[in-house]
Amino acid sequence: MEPPRPRKTHAPRRYLTALLAACALASASLVTLAAPAPAAGTAAAAELIVNGGFESGLSGWTCSGGSGSATGNPVHSGAGALKAAPTGGDNARCSQTVAVRPDSAYTMSAWVQGSYIYLGASGTGTTDVSTWTSSAPTWQQLTTSFRTGANTTSVTIHLNGWYGQPAYYADDVSLLGPGGSTTIPAVPTGLAVTGTTARSVTLGWAAVPGATGYDVYRADTKVATVAGTSAEVAGLTPQTAYTFSVAATNSAGTSARSAPVTATTGPDGPTGQDPTGLPKRVMTGYWHNFVNGSTALRLRDVPASYNLVAVAFAEADRSRWGAITFGVDPGLSTALGGYTNADLKADIATMHARGQKVILSVGGELGAVWVGDDASAATFASTATGLLREYGFDGIDIDLENGVSPTYLATALRAVRAQIGTSLIITMAPQTLDMQSTQAAYFQLALTIKDILTIVHMQYYNSGTMFGCDQNLYAQGGVDFLTAQACLQLQGGLRPDQVALGVPATGRAAGSGYVPPGVVDNALDCLAQGTSCGSYRPTSTWPTIRGAMTWSINWDATAGYALADTISAHLRSMP
Known part of the structure; x- marks a missing residue:
């Protein structure tokens, strides 16, 4: 999912005592x-x-x-x-x-x-x-x-x-x-509740002149930062009262908060809620645990337009087959002025408070994690479970682009779920070629764990020309390619709520296959409702299509989050 890069060597975890020891050579006084x-x-x-x-x-x-x-x-x-x-x-x-x-x-x-x-x-x-x-x-x-x-x-x-x-x-x-050329914006007015569900509240307010963004608070916790005058706060508890306020921001600073409003979430529907806590539509993005020319971000700086964030990547522990390891990359730590494992854990807790979910992605383009027998499956499960619990991750993403064993990796993932429980999020990010046939190993893995699988984020890029489910060839980079490839997964046995469209955030994020965000919106509408299709029109619709994914949040940040802002708003507007 990324250009080739040197393998990283992770720094050991830094405890407070280590921090103080490292600072001992500095003056004890200021x-x-x-x-x-x-x-x-x-x-x-x-x-x-x-x-x-x-x-x-x-x-x-x-x-x-x-x-x-x-x-x-x-x-x-x-x-x-x-x-x-x-x-x-x-x-x-x-x-x-x-x-x-x-x-x-x-x-x-x-x-x-x-x-x-x-x-x-x-x-x-x-x-x-x-x-x-x-x-x-x-x-x-x-x-x-x-x-x-x-x-x-x-x-x-x-x-x-x-x-x-x-x-x-x-x-x-x-x-x-010397001061900048702008002034802090006025306090927002007109804050109102415009919609509620069992686990979300939608808010709207009047625009503030000079504001470039708005911070949304649940009680005293900032849970979202948006560019427009509306926001959906997800991850809430059914039949619970919440208080919200909003502040306006620009380069000069942040206004005081608005007068608060209170909203009460509704009851769960008769079929209950997704145990993972994810909303009906999901915008997923990958966050770089390395530096590669895109914008380096602290995890807490990922905007609330992303419901699900995959931290890339956990890598192979070469000392044991099947073992994985993870820690903040030293290069990223330096780029962010000393970002540590403790900082990352704190940021995950902050994102949970906003209603966002964070998962650990295993592999990447150069990932070489081998799970090919019972022993390595057990080792993968134990090391993965340990990392999820240590950092507070909500789940795991399988992005092994050098091959998978459906039998043993399925065994490992079921073992992780047995330890974590039904709230575990399991996602996959196969390449386009990996999902062309139900006989392909990645597709077999998806079908084998279909009962516990959350979402498949197939990479609709770096693909060239591929057959669609109508057996016609489609070139990447348009609505037809997205819909015809999604159709293969849907007709192959995945549920619509397990299928999301994976696209590059910018032209620099992948070797080929970039499409403007509006093209992704059209493909989602075509799959869900049969509207906005290109020359290819699927023979059926799948109203519960799950959403979209991008590689990556960091590349999206270099473009001012144009992709996430556009697609996440569209996902919220879909029936």
Whole structure:
């Protein structure tokens, strides 16, 4: 599913003690960096942080997992300060995005109290910076500086603690430098509930002038970021009351939240809910655990337009047949300023709070995991189950492009499900050639585990010309190719809710087969309703066709999420 790349060697898991040991050579006290003097002709420094003293509660700030609150004791100055409480899976990250100017110097600071407190800036366009203290029994100032890149118009300033440590306090947060050209948008109005199901709520609100996006909150947890004026919040519990609010954003920052609204989900239907917790229609994307020229993303930065995220990839542990291993790739960790296994686990918990599901993809183009006998099947099952439980993954994706054994891999997957339970998501990502016949090994695997299989995301790309279910040849890259290949799976025995269309996010994401998102929408309508078809029209329709997949979220990010925004909105509009 990706261009060839060197095999990665994963770094060992980093515990807090290892982190502290690695930092031992740094000064135990804080180094205060002086603000660079502005060059001649540059704009004068201004205070860019909104509500840096927390005198207006958390207005302008977003804290992960509802970890932050305003407090009146202790404070460094004024009447308010921030209190943020980490947990075992959340480092209590509180952040604010501000407008800046390209190629300009900035100094940031914050007064903090507590243990293991970090102040940093990301999205600088140069080198993201961070400073920290292991112990501040009284108020202590953290200070650092950075320079923006040639095209940088906004940066995110953040404070965070460390997993499982006591609450920390912060006050008088400051960012000094030339301001950007925009202002923070007004508070959204008109928030209303426009629809409910047993496990989702749909919201709408009035557009805010100057806003480029909107953050949706369930209680105090941000659960979605959208570009338009509506959002569907999924993954809810039937017959339960929820409170929602929305804030407007642009490069200058984030508004205060709107007046809240309350919605109550409906009861489950007579047939019950999918035990995996996935919605009727699913938008799936692969997230890169490596760097390859696309946008490097922290997992928590994946937008809510993706219902299901496949983390790519778990790889073979060469010491044992069938064993797989996984950890944050060292190259990605460096690119993201020190992203760790603990960060990834915390991000998975954050995505769960938004209603998103995260699975572990095994293999990839160069994946060589061998499951060919009972012993290797047992080893695969035990190592896969261990990784799923350790990181909190919701399931597993089989993307072994170098061959599979239907008998033994089916045995392994059933063993994993026996350990995890009916909520386990199992997906597959075969190449187009792998699904041309029910006698092909991948198709046999899908049919063998059909009773526990969630979705097949066949790769409708890098394929050339293929026969469709009407025995005519179709070239990749159009509606006919998508519908005629999907028909093969449907007539071959898969349920419609197990079939999704896998496409590249951009022309650079695959060697061939890219189609605009609107073509995917047309193919979905053709398969579900018999409308928007090309020259090929299937002899029947499949109204419960599941959705779409893309390789990859990172490539989609390079195009401003044009694919996910278009297709996910269309999936929500389908009957």
